[in-house]
Amino acid sequence: MASAHEESRNGFHGGSHDAQVIPIDRGRSSRGAGGFADFDGALDPEDDRRLAELLAFVRRRIAGEYEVDEFGFDAELTDKVLLEIMRPLYRHWFRAETVDVENVPGESGALVVANHSGTIPLDALMLQVALHDDHPDRRALRLLGADLVYQLPLLGHLARKTGHTLACREDADRLLRKGELVGVFPEGFKGVGKPFSERYKLQRFGRGGFVASAIRAGVPIVPCAIVGAEEIYPKIGDLRFLARALGLPYLPITPLFPWFGLLGLVPLPSKWLIGFGEPIRTDEYDPSDADDPMLVFNLTDQVREVIQQQLNELRLRRGHAFPPFL
Amino acid sequence: MTHTVLVTGVSRHIGARVASVLAADPDIGRVIGVDTVPPPSLSRDGGVPLGRTEFVRVDLRSPDIAQVIAAADIDTVVHMSLVSAPPRSGGRALMKEHNVIGTMQLLGACQRSATVRRVVVRSTTAVYGSSPRDPAVFTEDAEPGEPPTHGYAKDASEVEGYVRGFARRRRDVSVTTLRFANFMGPGVDSPLTRYFSQPLLPTVFGFDPRLQFVHEDDAVEVLRRTAMEDHPGTFNVAGDGVLLLSQCVRRAGLLSLPIPSPAFRLIGDLARGAGMMDFSPEQLRLMCHGRVVDTARLVQALGWKPKFSTSAAFEDFLHSRGMDGGLPAAMVDALSHMVTR
CATH class of the missing domain: 3.40.1130.10 (Glycerol-3-phosphate (1)-acyltransferase)
Incomplete structure (x- = not known):
């Protein structure tokens, strides 16, 4: 148990470091850009590294080669x-x-x-x-x-x-x-x-x-x-009956919800x-x-x-x- | 002092392996294996060589077992005869009789016996149930939030109840109850290994249970050790770490088919009705909420740790079935090769 825990923690800290370097959206955009740049023959080594990291991440996710702890923390x-x-x-x-x-x-x-x-x-x-x-x-x-x-x-x-x-x-x-x-x-x-x-x-x-x-x-x-x-979400009212019917602890009325539908969830x-x-x-x-x-x-x-x-x-x-x- | 060991459930894989390692031990005088059916033949059905184990065909539900115990001066009983799925012919009622009545007969015989000194009973972590209100990790003392009400898990809880009663009445006998996580390994044939042998795995939509496995080699070793030394009490047995079902599916390179839980239940019932596979309500709950146990007590008592972690046990199973991730990972490899060069 203890060793698995240590691993997950180490993995976590390692991962956090990577995350600072490549936010995933930038990583994604660099895949598109890098891919085209590659065909043009001009690829920045930094982009190349990020791309490799992203692909390694995708591969780990697809192959299931990552650790979760006993609570299921990934x-x-x-x-x-x-x-x-x-x-x-x-x-x-x-x-x-x-x-x-x-x-x-x-x-x-x-x-x-x-x-x-x-x-x-x-x-x-x-x-x-x-x-x-x-x-x-x-x-x-x-x-x-x-x-x-x-x-x-x-x-x-x-x-x-x-x-x-x-x-x-x-x-x-x-x-x-x-x-x-x-x-x-x-x-x-x-x-x-x-x-x-x-x-x-x-x-x-x-x-x-x-x-x-x-x-x-x-x-x-x-x-x-x-x-x-x-x-x-300033809650100015509560749809109690509906909440009870849905088994929820409360169903709020806010200045935007439910009047504006999904927009009210912003x-x-x-x-x-x-x-x-x-x-x-x-x-x-x-x-x-x-x-x-x-x-x-x-x-x-x-x-x-x-x-x-x-x-x-x-x-x-x-x-x-x-x-x-x- | 040489021991005479009785092993029940010797015609199934783990029981046979336990009998064979005990038979190979020079400290043990005789190993007597009993079961309702004869062991599978070595050449045709891939049986395990039982060594010098003497096989006696006994229906545990009958009092014959008392005669076996009395006649052979048995001092150690290893009770492995719990079936986790209804047999093809007979169904649930027969399974329950086999598990519960069989255990009662066996314990009754042990209680009468003047020679029995040690009883080891195979149970399962399924006795903890599986619910969203349970703690993430079960210790042996945990009270299940929702005790099992069906099938194998209920049988196992009842069996444990009789075992506790026996231990109370015969305080001079060392009683060990082993709660095993799901067995995993090349030779294991269980509802779960059959599940992972399908090309397309139905999963419950929106749930990703935590699973824990124990490798068959480790299970045999734990049973061997508890049969040889006194370790009274109840112990969880599982490999270190956990795997999410989604991880298992990915590691096996299989595809999952998420199905909303009511439909999942229906399909499970249909499949069971058609005799294709057994999918009990327990398994549905396990597929939703998963189950993880703490094994610190076992490790401390035996001074030994299972060799295979949960993921190593699953890997060994996949390897033996020739399923090693394969296509999706290979596609990413090809892609990364193409773009990075």
Whole structure:
């Protein structure tokens, strides 16, 4: 197990390096251009190298010669395809910036606890891009998600391939023991599906299971505030009956959805700030303290307060949600 | 002290291989193999040489097995006689009787016996079921989110229940339960290996399960070791690492045909009805959600690690069937050769 894990991590870091050199869209265009240039007899050696890398990538994908870890995390696919699709959204659409990202440890396990908002959980994916692209150690965030995700076709296996897994005690403990960076949104559906009027007000934090996992593993808790996701799909109403009929936790009405159909699914281009607070240490506790409900509740409240404070500060710092227009 | 070992299910591949390695061991006095049908002949059906194994034809569902155990002073029982698919003649009811009643008879005989000191039972990781609410990796203590309700997995859960009962009543006997992942290797004939032998693989649309295999050589070695030494408890047995079904398909150079799950179920039922292949509801669930187990307990207890990882086991299987990726990869190679020169 341990060695397979190491391999996947190494593969991941190697892959991340490549990704910086050849974004896939540029790689693709260089295939077309390079192919023609080749016939003209003029091929830049740099293009040639990129082309060779791209072909090697395609060959690995087609022949199935890549590794996934025991959770189904496909580091190469995540880095070269899925995060690549998210990057333009992160950089250019939301103009996302990270604040104090060095508060996230570089090598060891840690638990990132963040607020959840935005009707559609794009904040999870953006947090993943942030920690991969803006952290000096290019960390892979392993998110814990609701079981609803894993029942759905396509979404469930895509979630696993991008390194997410089910939010349960066993998986959280296992990932933290392996020294992974684990991300949780303790508000769950209450947070992501809250109405626009409740924006930047943290909802109740589940049962504190995430705190217990951190104590058991003795890893620090990094409080994280995501500002900007609240404005992407302002939820001003809820089609409750339809949502219940479809088995969904909610079905939002936003200024654009459902009035403009698919166009309503385009997120509004709010400005994002993702801030990471001082890590809250848990290693001074005994692992058995995870079974002390009083301690777990207190620590949960502490984390919640820190994140609410961070949210207020970052919101002030950001100013208008839609610069330069508003 | 020389041992006398009873191996059940000796007419099938893994059982025969276990009997033959035990028979080759000088520390073992006698190996008695039992099964409901005689072992396949060596020359015609590709049977495994059983060495000095003495074969006794016993229907496990009958009390005859008690006489075999009493007559031969058996001290170690290796119970391999679990069938994973209904036999061609008989169907599910016969399979259930064979698995569950057979185990009850065998354990009943062991409980009466004054000589039996060690019992090793083959089980399966299918007892964990497969659901979207389960943790990604099962340890031996995991409670299945949705316990199996059909077929082989249900038989195996029931068998494990009787084995636990036996272990409680005979605390002086060392009882080992081995939960094997899917067997993979040149000689394995299972629903899964038959599945991978088709030219076009139906898969469930939108799902890409994580699979884990154990190579037949490793399975035999684990059974040999647990038959020779006391390792009481329940252990997962699987090769390191996982393969996604899509990876298996690509590595085999096959084509997959994604089918929405209701249609997949229907086709499975039709195929089963027509006797072409067995596709149980468990297999559909496995094809959706996959299953991965943790093997740390086995590695620690035996001080030994399976030689074949999951992907190495699958490679060995592909190699033995002459399926080695082939066309799609070769096309990319040709293309890259053409454009880069």
